[in-house]
């Protein structure tokens with residue numbers, strides 16, 4: 396028992412790798428502990444005060460999570476980052492850390508349905524005024540700003556219609572009006588766009604998606620200035636939406652292949668968008684890299700190394716044709732998520748945007764037959780053969 400405690404002490408001590416002698420582990424260890432021990436009361440006091448480095452309790456901070464946070468801050472080009480138990484936890488903690496009752500927010504009217512629900516139901520319940528506006532129409536954004544506006548909120552690539560926000564312009568507008576610009580970078584990931592480097596004050600990612608990239612983690616992150624993150628850390632400590640160290644460890648692994656995965660996701664999606672766009676049974680394709688997409692010019696300006704792995708499209712016909720198409724697919728599965736290494740399909744009206752009122756959804760062009768494809772990293776021929784076979788079933 397003594398030996399066990401001694402070894403454990405060494406593993407968790409100030410030199411975490413000293414058990415390995417002159418070598419170091421190639422992969423960082425997981426600190427699967429909820430709490431840390433101290434030999435002296437005084438040491439604990441100093442760690443609590445922040446005058447000595449150390450860890451106390453994993454709801455506050457954990458070394459595995461901290462390593463991931465440092466890497467994510469670096470990837471996003473931000474001063475600091477924090478990780479959370481989900482993308483929605485990241486969004487809600489970040490918004491709650493800034494807003495008070497009576498404040499006003501200007502929100503893009505095409506965003507992930509869960510985020511839409513947070514603004515329209517939770518924040519309105521807390522007496523925060525919410526205006527959903529067409530974020531791609533700068534005049535409308537300008538008009539929506541009021542003396543009590545605290546935040547402009549948008550997604551780099553909007554879920555599910557794939558328009559790209561003019562982050563540099565929105566950041567200028569926000570700064571002139573003393574407002575914070577929040578950008579959800581989930582669809583682009585920092586491999587394609589670093590909103591903090593374009594002037595965004597707060598950057599959010601669902602780690603469940605591209606950054607981890609293997610559909611085996613639920614997590615979120617927020618990046619921003621040191622002062623903002625310090626405030627957010629207090630909120631996370633009290634509200635408690637921390638990430639599990641095991642999920643943080645898996646996400647560290649995902650970070651190592653992010654650039655390589657995003658390159659193949661983007662190449663496959665660009666090729667598929669063009670193939671679908673020219674197909675006689677396809678009515679419309681939405682992809683940031685298509686010249687006909689209304690924000691193509693902005694996409695070219697702010698996305699680097701590709702236009703991402705997400706595309707949406709409409710087939711010609713009715714809901715029965717949609718069902719026939721989806722059920723004729725043999726490789727691509729219906730999965731209500733995105734950013735997996737495999738190509739997966741979802742119907743926003745039935746999944747990500749199910750909770751958005753139908754009239755709101757339809758007015759934005761998110762129809763009941765819109766198909767969203769998260770293009771994987773398989774050989775393109777495998778994906779296209781499955782899609783073209785399914786399209787061939789339609790009359």
Ligand SMILES: Cc1ncc(COP(=O)(O)O)c(C=O)c1O
Nearest residue numbers: 481482483507554581601603614
């Ligand atoms: C753009 C975007 N942001 C945030 C989220 C929420 O992330 P999570 O499911 O990890 O809570 C999602 C989920 O699909 C999303 O698509």
